[in-house]
Amino acid sequence: MQIPDSSLLRSELERLVQVRTGRRVRHLAIEVLPERVVLHGRTTSYYVKQLAQHGVRDLLPHVPLENVIAVEQKVEMQPPGVLT
Numbered sequence: 382m383q384i385p386d387s388s389l390l391r392s393e394l395e396r397l398v399q400v401r402t403g404r405r406v407r408h409l410a411i412e413v414l415p416e417r418v419v420l421h422g423r424t425t426s427y428y429v430k431q432l433a434q435h436g437v438r439d440l441l442p443h444v445p446l447e448n449v450i451a452v453e454q455k456v457e458m459q460p461p462g463v464l465t
Contacts, residue, residue: 387413394418394437401436405429406450411437417445425455 394411398420405424412419418441420433430450437446 394440397439398433398436401439402429402432406433409433417447419447420450422450423453424450425453427452 391411391413394413395409398406398409398411402424405426406422406429407424409420409422412421418437420437422433424430424433430448430452433450434446434448437444
């Protein structure tokens with residue numbers, strides 16, 4: 382399936398993903414290619430990664446989608462002098 386590449390489509394996809402994930406994908410970037418859509422960014426849970434994918438599916442349900450959002454562990458800072 383051919384996808385029209387337009388900044389309007391990319392902007393709408395970014396808006397949908399941000400709304401669906403509660404803005405929990407950092408450095409979100411969406412590539413709209415002729416043959417597929419690719420999601421890039423970082424988050425702290427696989428659940429948010431899946432929500433981002435559903436945000437794209439809301440607008441483009443039948444388009445091939447590649448979700449390369451990285452899931453990273455939260456790093457909790459310890460106060461100085463506290464050993465874990």
